[in-house]
Amino acid sequence: MKEYVIISGKGGTGKTSLTAAFATLAERSILCDADVDAADLHLLLSPQEKQRHDFMGGNLAKIDQELCTQCGYCREICRYDAISPDHVVDAISCEGCGVCVDLCPEKAVAFPQQKSGEWYISTTRTGPMIHARLGIAEENSGKLVSLIRRRARQMAEEEGYQRIITDGPPGIGCPVIASISGAEKVVIIVEPTVSGMHDVKRVAGLTAHFGIGAMLCVNRYDINLETTEAIEKMASANAIHVLPRIPFDPDFTMAMVEKKTLVEYAPDSATSKIVREVWRRIEEHEAQPASQPIHLPKLNVKE
């Protein structure tokens, strides 16, 4: 069983549209949407929910005003400035560290666990899908990502699925690290812009940091051919496998409007043929034995 994680560094490069297209092309695969604070994959695949679970995230401090003597000690020790002068905890600023809970001389601080979101096991026309919804303004997205990835792996092992295709979040921080750790293969989707170039270096630096092999695909390559070439050159120089380029194609948006993946919306179009080829190459590359630990040279990132 292999898990492919699609990430991008920069948002909006086409991760989710391509993940969904790959899911329609892959046989016996489980889909996992790890972009838990702005999940969109369900909009293309209309999952039918089979199971719904609460996600219990962190705890938040709550001061019992009856017991509080307004001594101010909690305000003094809170490093997040989360307690107001009248001793009320700001839920947005509270980190859930519990220091005030343990050290309040009056034991006036409660520490209830919060429901921070929900996660689901669903079925779609491409196979099972595990996805989640983090509550508004909630924390612990990394923890939720780890939870749903673990659940997807468990299902794959129990039910004999060969692959998990995971739609990752943008960026390089906590939820991204939680999305790629332990994955067999990472596919980076990039756009040929100055931002895309800048961000792909950082996300490739991240995969190298964690010793994970990566592949790269330039989407909307025809927006800037020169930058496309520069990105592919940078990738090759850093032992990142370069996949075929995908052109800018309004069909991706049209497919989205019709709740379809590109290869379902325009199965015979030139772009669909390229997307099929990209997927074939991802599969093929994955099939090569990775007997040696992948070693990526340090990126020459000028910042």
Added chain:
Amino acid sequence: MIISVASGKGGTGKTTVATNLAAAMDEQVTFLDCDVEEPNAHLFLKPEITHRQPVYTFLPKIDEDRCDRCRKCAEICRFGAITVVGNQVLLFPELCHSCGGCLLVCPQHCIDEDQRELGHAESGTAKNAAFHHGILRIGEAMSPPLIRWLRKNFETTGTVIIDAPPGTSCPVIAAMHGADYIVLVTEPTPFGLHDLALAHQTVNALGIASGLVINRANLGDNSVQRYAEENNLPILLEIPFSREVAELYSRGLLLVEENETWRRLFGGLYEEIVRQITATGKVS
């Protein structure tokens, strides 16, 4: 006056709006790129960077010789960053949230203040803007403390424009909390609409006034416009998709420097934001 430019979905044009808004202004502005995981604003504003500094967060340092393995530090740590296994006390720096609880409870006073590098901050000037951005260290998971550090150190009393990270969770909250106005940027597609609704709920949970910029306004459908109307979210500006705009962006060029029409439109955007903030009657 703090204006934060945010979106649920990534790649909708936050940086385009934030940088062009700043560049269209006649007055001095402070620009903070708080998308510290993938900061891009400098590629468009092209500031001359004059100062660079590392940013640290608290990390405990345990003197193992004086430590009597009482486990008080491990007990207060909710993040599993300190554990005692047998006769060894183990610290996992990447799990530490810098709450300082261990420091307070250690009866032997054998924990000292040390630090972990979150990344660094760079400052400089770009025409009318005092420019600052944070750059998260590759491999560092926690961006909110770096975002908070930037805001604490560089927010000024004049106009501040913040380029926020995508999403709806802690990093975005860190970039929006305490702002006077949020400009939400989206594209009129099902993904754009879905993530706009999440971002709008987040903004409402923070109780901050907001308005909408629709980017690539002629792609997709009209459901975003309908959402805005039904939810009293004023549409501030619509930027149509054109290959020209996409290519200018790809080369790191500002729209307002390409032609006067864009300069007028973004100048008008700023005036409209000021008008709306004034109407709320609570300017910081």
